[in-house]
Amino acid sequence: MYKVLLVDDEPFITEGLSDAVDWSAFGLEVVGSAEDGEEALERLREVNVDLLITDISMPIMNGLELIRAARELQPQLKVIILSGYNEFDYLKEGMRLGIENYVLKPIRFEELEATLEGTVRKLDADKPMPAFGRDEIGILRDNVMTRWANGRIAFPELAERTSLLGIDLSKPYAALAIMRFGPVMGHAAASFHPTAAADSSEAADAGNAVAEQEGSADLGSPWERNSSAEPIADLLSISSEELLVIPFHNEDGDLVAACCIDGSEQAKAKLTETLERLAAIWESRQWQPRIALGETAPMVDAAVSYGQARKAQQFFLVLPERQLIDYARISAETSALPTELFEWEPYAKAITAKDKDELTRRIKRDFAVIRALEGLHPARARGAAVELMILMKMEVDKLRRADTADVFKELLDSAVSAESLAGVEDALATAAFFAADSFSGEDMSPVVKQALRYIHEHYEEPLTLKSLGLQFHIHPNYLGQLFHKQTSDTFTDYLNKYRIERAKELLADSRLKVSEIARQVGYWETGYFYKQFKKHVGMVPGEYKELL
Numbered sequence: 001m002y003k004v005l006l007v008d009d010e011p012f013i014t015e016g017l018s019d020a021v022d023w024s025a026f027g028l029e030v031v032g033s034a035e036d037g038e039e040a041l042e043r044l045r046e047v048n049v050d051l052l053i054t055d056i057s058m059p060i061m062n063g064l065e066l067i068r069a070a071r072e073l074q075p076q077l078k079v080i081i082l083s084g085y086n087e088f089d090y091l092k093e094g095m096r097l098g099i100e101n102y103v104l105k106p107i108r109f110e111e112l113e114a115t116l117e118g119t120v121r122k123l124d125a126d127k128p129m130p131a132f133g134r135d136e137i138g139i140l141r142d143n144v145m146t147r148w149a150n151g152r153i154a155f156p157e158l159a160e161r162t163s164l165l166g167i168d169l170s171k172p173y174a175a176l177a178i179m180r181f182g183p184v185m186g187h188a189a190a191s192f193h194p195t196a197a198a199d200s201s202e203a204a205d206a207g208n209a210v211a212e213q214e215g216s217a218d219l220g221s222p223w224e225r226n227s228s229a230e231p232i233a234d235l236l237s238i239s240s241e242e243l244l245v246i247p248f249h250n251e252d253g254d255l256v257a258a259c260c261i262d263g264s265e266q267a268k269a270k271l272t273e274t275l276e277r278l279a280a281i282w283e284s285r286q287w288q289p290r291i292a293l294g295e296t297a298p299m300v301d302a303a304v305s306y307g308q309a310r311k312a313q314q315f316f317l318v319l320p321e322r323q324l325i326d327y328a329r330i331s332a333e334t335s336a337l338p339t340e341l342f343e344w345e346p347y348a349k350a351i352t353a354k355d356k357d358e359l360t361r362r363i364k365r366d367f368a369v370i371r372a373l374e375g376l377h378p379a380r381a382r383g384a385a386v387e388l389m390i391l392m393k394m395e396v397d398k399l400r401r402a403d404t405a406d407v408f409k410e411l412l413d414s415a416v417s418a419e420s421l422a423g424v425e426d427a428l429a430t431a432a433f434f435a436a437d438s439f440s441g442e443d444m445s446p447v448v449k450q451a452l453r454y455i456h457e458h459y460e461e462p463l464t465l466k467s468l469g470l471q472f473h474i475h476p477n478y479l480g481q482l483f484h485k486q487t488s489d490t491f492t493d494y495l496n497k498y499r500i501e502r503a504k505e506l507l508a509d510s511r512l513k514v515s516e517i518a519r520q521v522g523y524w525e526t527g528y529f530y531k532q533f534k535k536h537v538g539m540v541p542g543e544y545k546e547l548l
Contacts, residue, residue: 001029002050007040009058015464025154026116037061044073056083145248151303171260175296176306179255181287279323290316291324314390318412341366342388351435359432367425385428392435398488448486460522500536507545514541
C-alpha cells in the first residue's frame, strides 16, 4: 500500500476524503492528516509518505511552502493540490513544483479518483523492480489473488500485478472454489440433500478407477505434512486451454482455485465434472477433501463467486459425506420459496440489534406462510431454514467466539433431523437467539457495541471514526482497530454496507428519486452513492429498482 497524508485547515474536508474514497481500491492507505503546513511537516518527519494531498490556502504555512519543504524531506513525494479557487498564480507555481493535479473544491470525486489512478501508475513505474525469491513470489501471488477474490483491488493495480507475477486472468469468467482437507467436525444427518448418497457413491467409484490407474500408494494427507504442494500440482494438472486453474492461498490459509472459463454452459458443466473427478482422486488418497464451488461470474465480479464458495463451505456441517458442494445446486434447493421468506437482511439487523421480539415475529410469520403454501415439499423449507442458520453462523463467526462452531453444529443437526416443521422452527429460533446473545455478550467490546448501535440509529448523518471517537471518548485509531477485529469489517466498509441495505429498502418506494434516497441514507455525493451501490449490489440503483 502506498501511504497518503491529507492536509487541510478544515477538518471536515480531511475526514470526508478519508471516508468517502475507497483508498484500498487504489492500493493507497491514509496514514494521517494535518490542519496546517507545520503540522504536516512534523508528520512527514515521522513517517515516509508516497502521496501528499494538500490545500493551498492555509494559515501558518500555505500549501506551496509545504510542498517545497516536504520535497526536501522526501524528494520522490507525489502531490495533489486542493483549492477552493482557480488561482492561476498558485496553479502555475504548483505545476513548476511538479504536482499531479490541481483539484478544485467542491471536489468532483470522478476527477479525484482519475487523478489517484494516474498517480498510482506513476508510483508503480518509479518503484524499482524487486528481485523476488520463489517464496516471496508465492506470497505476492496469494496476496494479489486474495485481494481480487475479495473485490479489494482496483483494475489498474490488478493488471499491473498479474502481469508482473505471470498470472493469466484473460478468460472472461471465473468460478472460485475453496478447498479444505481433513475430517469435518462431527457428523450431521445425510438426508438433508436428496442426491447426496448417489453423488458420493459415483464420486467414490470414479476415484477408485483413477486410483487403480495411478497406483494405490498412500501419499499421506496434506494437512499432516503442512503442505499443499501435491494438491496444487493436481490443480495445475487439470488446467487446459478451456479451463485455466490458478491456485492460491487465501487470508485463512485455505487453498483456493480460481477456475477461469469462457462462460458457456458446456464449460460450466466440464468444470463441475472435472472438480468432482479431482475430489474423488483426493478421497481415494484419504485426504478427505471438502471443495466448495461458487457460481460462474464475470472476472470483475469474482468476489460474488468467492462469497458463494465461502458460504457453501459452511454446508459441510450438514453434508459431511460430500466431497464437493456446488453453491448453484444448494441454492436451487430453496428456489421454490417466495423471495420475501427468510430474507437475510431483516434477520441480520434484528440480530445485531439484539431484538429477540423482532426475531420471534419474523420466524413465526415466515413459518406461518410456509405452512399455508400448497404443494411445497418440506425439504425445501428445511433447506431454506438451514441456509439462514448458516448465515447466522457466519455473522457470529465475526465475533471470534470459541464455541460458535459447536453450538451451530448441534443446532444444524437438530434442524436437519427434525421430523416436523415445528422442530425446524425451534432450531432456527434457538440459533437466532444465540446469535443475538452473542452480539450482546462479553465477546464484543462495549464500545464496539455502542458504535454499532449508533451507526444503526444515525447512519443518515455524517459519521467518521473521529466523530465516534469523540462520542465515546476513545482514540479513533484504536476504535478503528477494535471495530475491524471484532466485526471483520473496517468502519467505512460496515457503514457503507449498512447504508446501501437501507437504500435498497427505500428503492422499493418508487416516489423517491435516487438522489433523495442517497441523501436519506447519508450520501451527499450522488456519484459516490452510485459507486458504493454498484460495489455492494452488483448493479446501479436504477437497474435494481427495475427488478422490484
